[in-house]
Amino acid sequence: MNFPLSFWDISLLLAVTAIILLITSELVSPYYGKTNLIINKKRLRNIALAFSIVFLITVAIRIFDIITST
Amino acid sequence: MHRARISLIHAAITAMLTLGVAAILTSIAYTSSVLAFIGLGLAFWGAILLYIRPEEYTKKVLLEAVLSPSLTTLNEMIQEFAYKGDATYLPPKYFAHPGTTKIYVSKRKDASLPAPEEIQKYENQPVARTTQGLLLTPPGTQMSRLLEKSLGTSFIVMDLESLQRKLPKHFIENLEIAENLEIQVENNKTCKKTDGTTSPLLMKNTTIHAKITRPIYEIIFKQTEDSQQSNALIGCPISSAIAIAIAKAAGKPVRITDLKSSEDGNILEASYEIIEG
Numbered sequence: 001m002n003f004p005l006s007f008w009d010i011s012l013l014l015a016v017t018a019i020i021l022l023i024t025s026e027l028v029s030p031y032y033g034k035t036n037l038i039i040n041k042k043r044l045r046n047i048a049l050a051f052s053i054v055f056l057i058t059v060a061i062r063i064f065d066i067i068t069s070t
Numbered sequence: 071m072h073r074a075r076i077s078l079i080h081a082a083i084t085a086m087l088t089l090g091v092a093a094i095l096t097s098i099a100y101t102s103s104v105l106a107f108i109g110l111g112l113a114f115w116g117a118i119l120l121y122i123r124p125e126e127y128t129k130k131v132l133l134e135a136v137l138s139p140s141l142t143t144l145n146e147m148i149q150e151f152a153y154k155g156d157a158t159y160l161p162p163k164y165f166a167h168p169g170t171t172k173i174y175v176s177k178r179k180d181a182s183l184p185a186p187e188e189i190q191k192y193e194n195q196p197v198a199r200t201t202q203g204l205l206l207t208p209p210g211t212q213m214s215r216l217l218e219k220s221l222g223t224s225f226i227v228m229d230l231e232s233l234q235r236k237l238p239k240h241f242i243e244n245l246e247i248a249e250n251l252e253i254q255v256e257n258n259k260t261c262k263k264t265d266g267t268t269s270p271l272l273m274k275n276t277t278i279h280a281k282i283t284r285p286i287y288e289i290i291f292k293q294t295e296d297s298q299q300s301n302a303l304i305g306c307p308i309s310s311a312i313a314i315a316i317a318k319a320a321g322k323p324v325r326i327t328d329l330k331s332s333e334d335g336n337i338l339e340a341s342y343e344i345i346e347g
Contacts, residue, residue: 004103005110013110021118030242030249038124042244047118 011058018055021048079123086116130286137287137307141209144304147197153204154179157304158345159317159324162226164189169224171211171314173304174323176203183323183345210310213247214318217311220244225318230255230276233319237312247308250283276320276344277327280312284336303329309340320344 005013025048028037093109096102148157155176162168164186170193174183184202192198198205218224220240225233238251256277285308303326305313310326317324328341 001098002101003106004097004101005106009103009107010110013107013114017111017114030246039122040124041122041246044122047121 007058008062011055011062014051014055014058018048018051021051024048079119083116083119083123086112086119090114090116134287141304141306144206144209148175148204148304151199151204153177155181155203156325157206158183159208159310159313159326160189161317161321161323163321165193166190167193168226171208171214171317173206173208174203175206177201206304208310208314209304210307210312210314213307213311214314216245217241217315225315226321228319230278230316230319233315237315246286248282248285250281252279252281253312254279254281275346278316278342278344280309280340280342282308282338282340285338303327305329305340309338312340313342316342316344322346 021044025041025045028039028041028044030041090109090111090113093105093112095109097105097109153175155178158174158176160172160174160183162170165172172189172193174189176183181202184200188200189205192200192205195205196207214225217237217240221228221236228236234253234255237253241247241251242249256279257275287306287308304310305326306329309329313324313326323345325343325345326340327343328339331338
């Protein structure tokens with residue numbers, strides 16, 4: 001009864017989600033004129049940034065692991 | 071229809087979250103990574119959609135229909151009372167409460183502004199008629215308050231430079247009033263002397279040009295532009311809100327000197343003059 005995904009699987013999922021969210025956030029930005037999409041764009045941008053930061057933290061953990069294991 | 075769409079979004083979000091959690095629990099029970107990916111994906115996206123779900127929106131056409139008669143009434147009232155002077159946005163120094171904003175339209179053309187004490191007598195009235203002029207609440211009052219709320223500060227504590235720098239971001243990103251806003255400040259140092267000749271640096275008139283791209287009220291702006299037959303340019307809610315911001319930031323009376331829109335109504339230009347002295 002273990003969770004089947006490893007830390008790196010979650011990191012991959014975070015990377016994919018973060019990319020999708022960042023691209024969407026940029027495309028629906030008021031600067032591109034796509035103002036007719038009825039969602040809270042500020043929150044979308046915040047969540048995209050949050051996912052990206054969490055993914056970068058997982059990358060930092062990976063780098064730290066590589067450095068300490070050698 | 072709108073309510074049905076909102077409840078459909080809620081149903082979709084609930085289904086995604088429920089299925090996601092169920093898939094994660096099943097993946098733990100059967101040690102299936104595929105189910106875990108599906109579960110996490112559904113749960114993530116369900117939570118994201120729940121977080122970014124739409125706010126309450128009103129159709130633009132309804133807003134324009136509601137707003138249009140009040141602006142027409144305002145312009146007709148000025149014409150009916152035969153006020154010949156310019157509409158001047160008064161700065162906070164004219165009022166006992168600095169947050170108050172009013173437009174003063176003088177009875178005669180080229181009449182000077184009354185003293186602040188005179189204005190303060192009528193400060194709490196939405197519309198006040200005096201022998202010399204008319205005191206009105208501008209159509210952009212509430213929008214300027216929204217902008218101040220978004221900025222987290224009052225225009226009174228800002229100067230023109232910071233207004234020019236900060237206002238477009240809140241105009242475009244936070245309130246989504248327009249797709250773009252460009253503010254240009256021009257110091258016109260040439261002024262006529264009493265003998266009719268021009269002399270630089272005699273008096274400094276500041277002119278501000280605002281270029282608004284694809285605003286939310288483009289039809290209202292066009293109607294305002296067409297209905298302005300008197301000298302008093304009050305403007306639409308957007309141009310009026312900018313005039314209020316300028317009057318508060320500069321601490322001086324402001325006039326809208328020109329309002330024009332492009333053929334398709336997508337680009338609107340407003341010119342403001344800060345009255346020195």
